[in-house]
Amino acid sequence: MAKVYYNGDINEEVLKGKKVAVVGYGSQGHAHAKNLRDSGYDVVVGLRPGNSWDRAEEDGFSVKSVADATAEADVVMVLLPDERQPEVYEQEIKPNLQMGNALVFAHGFNVHFNQVVPPKDVDVFLVAPKGPGHLVRRTFEEDAGVPALIGVYQDVTGKAKETALAYAKGIGGARAGVLETTFKEETETDLFGEQAVLCGGVTSLVKAGFETLTEAGYQPEVAYFECLHEMKLIVDLMYEEGLAGMRYSISDTAQWGDFVSGPRVVNEDTKQRMKDILDDIQTGKFAKGWILENKLNRPEFSAINEREKHHPIEVVGKELRAMMPFVKRQPKKEVVTSAKN
Numbered sequence: 001m002a003k004v005y006y007n008g009d010i011n012e013e014v015l016k017g018k019k020v021a022v023v024g025y026g027s028q029g030h031a032h033a034k035n036l037r038d039s040g041y042d043v044v045v046g047l048r049p050g051n052s053w054d055r056a057e058e059d060g061f062s063v064k065s066v067a068d069a070t071a072e073a074d075v076v077m078v079l080l081p082d083e084r085q086p087e088v089y090e091q092e093i094k095p096n097l098q099m100g101n102a103l104v105f106a107h108g109f110n111v112h113f114n115q116v117v118p119p120k121d122v123d124v125f126l127v128a129p130k131g132p133g134h135l136v137r138r139t140f141e142e143d144a145g146v147p148a149l150i151g152v153y154q155d156v157t158g159k160a161k162e163t164a165l166a167y168a169k170g171i172g173g174a175r176a177g178v179l180e181t182t183f184k185e186e187t188e189t190d191l192f193g194e195q196a197v198l199c200g201g202v203t204s205l206v207k208a209g210f211e212t213l214t215e216a217g218y219q220p221e222v223a224y225f226e227c228l229h230e231m232k233l234i235v236d237l238m239y240e241e242g243l244a245g246m247r248y249s250i251s252d253t254a255q256w257g258d259f260v261s262g263p264r265v266v267n268e269d270t271k272q273r274m275k276d277i278l279d280d281i282q283t284g285k286f287a288k289g290w291i292l293e294n295k296l297n298r299p300e301f302s303a304i305n306e307r308e309k310h311h312p313i314e315v316v317g318k319e320l321r322a323m324m325p326f327v328k329r330q331p332k333k334e335v336v337t338s339a340k341n
């Protein structure tokens with residue numbers, strides 16, 4: 001069994017009295033900044049002028065340019081979009097890092113794929129929550145937390161791992177459990193999970209189910225409830241009590257259908273395609289494609305994003321969710337702004 005660190009295993013003294021620059025105030029950034037502040041740390045937020053800057057100021061933070069925030073911090077957590085990190089790092093972060101500082105990431109992508117090459121005289125580690133930033137904040141406020149991975153890439157102070165653990169505790173990760181990993185393992189498993197299972201796998205499964213039912217003449221509203229809305233209710237049971245716990249709550253008819261029909265949908269062929277996806281991640285093919293897509297100003301990303309917004313499941317879903325205000329917990333204003341915080 002891997003060693004899992006909980007609050008009681010972690011001494012946060014190493015981070016006390018240090019200034020933490022949280023660079024970016026989106027999904028992860030706002031959660032890290034607020035959780036660290038609530039844990040008693042001195043936080044400065046690094047941004048460019050715009051929505052996020054205004055929001056961070058409204059939330060009571062000292063907000064500075066990325067360069068100024070980096071210059072005054074001991075620990076610099078980079079929570080910019082992955083594709084923007086190399087440029088901002090080169091122009092604003094790298095010139096302002098000082099010997100013995102800690103350069104931190106929530107995802108290993110840029111370091112692992114050599115898009116960011118840190119100087120030799122700083123600690124470099126990751127603290128990667130295994131969940132969306134909004135849940136990192138919400139669960140923290142509920143006295144719970146989202147599990148996190150830590151990984152040390154470079155340890156010049158001899159305290160990189162201790163500092164990573166203290167940071168993970170500060171954002172609430174050690175309430176759920178913190179595991180040690182490497183940049184390679186975090187990057188490859190995170191990319192695989194989001195592509196094949198959590199995001200790509202699930203959205204494709206949900207859409208295929210919805211399309212199968214509506215193309216067969218069933219009402220879109222029924223198909224929406226069946227294939228999307230109920231997904232959360234079923235996943236909640238798996239989250240709380242595993243597959244067996246979920247199967248305990250469903251009917252025996254559903255459980256029999258799960259056993260005999262599930263493997264007809266996801267089978268050895270599917271697993272082979274998952275292996276192909278993992279291979280593209282491991283060889284760097286996926287990263288290369290994503291970097292190129294961004295260099296070209298995201299033509300394919302934008303086209304697919306636009307098309308997906310108009311999928312019939314989104315049209316019917318919008319109407320149905322409007323009748324269920326309880327499903328949306330965040331205030332409206334947090335949804336319409338461009339930053340995801």
Ligand SMILES: NC(=O)C1=CN([C@@H]2O[C@H](COP(=O)(O)OP(=O)(O)OC[C@H]3O[C@@H](n4cnc5c(N)ncnc54)[C@H](OP(=O)(O)O)[C@@H]3O)[C@@H](O)[C@H]2O)C=CC1
Pocket residue numbers: 023024025026027028029046047048049050051052053066078079080081082084088106107128129130131132133134338339340341
């Ligand atoms: N989303 C998630 O839950 C998870 C994300 N991660 C990782 O965390 C990191 C951050 O991702 P995420 O939180 O999704 O990012 P978001 O897109 O939600 O937020 C990005 C933030 O960066 C700011 N920003 C963008 N460009 C610049 C710039 N040139 N200069 C200064 N600020 C800028 C944005 O501000 P503005 O309003 O100005 O655009 C915004 O505040 C990534 O490495 C990601 O892989 C890891 C685990 C989960």
Ligand SMILES: CC[C@](O)(C(C)=O)C(=O)O
Pocket residue numbers: 129130131132133190193194198199
């Ligand atoms: C599952 C997507 C994720 O990896 C995450 C929320 O953990 C991301 O990159 O946003």
Ligand SMILES: [Mg+2]
Pocket residue numbers: 129130131190194
């Ligand atoms: Mg992830």
Ligand SMILES: [Mg+2]
Pocket residue numbers: 107190191194
């Ligand atoms: Mg990810």
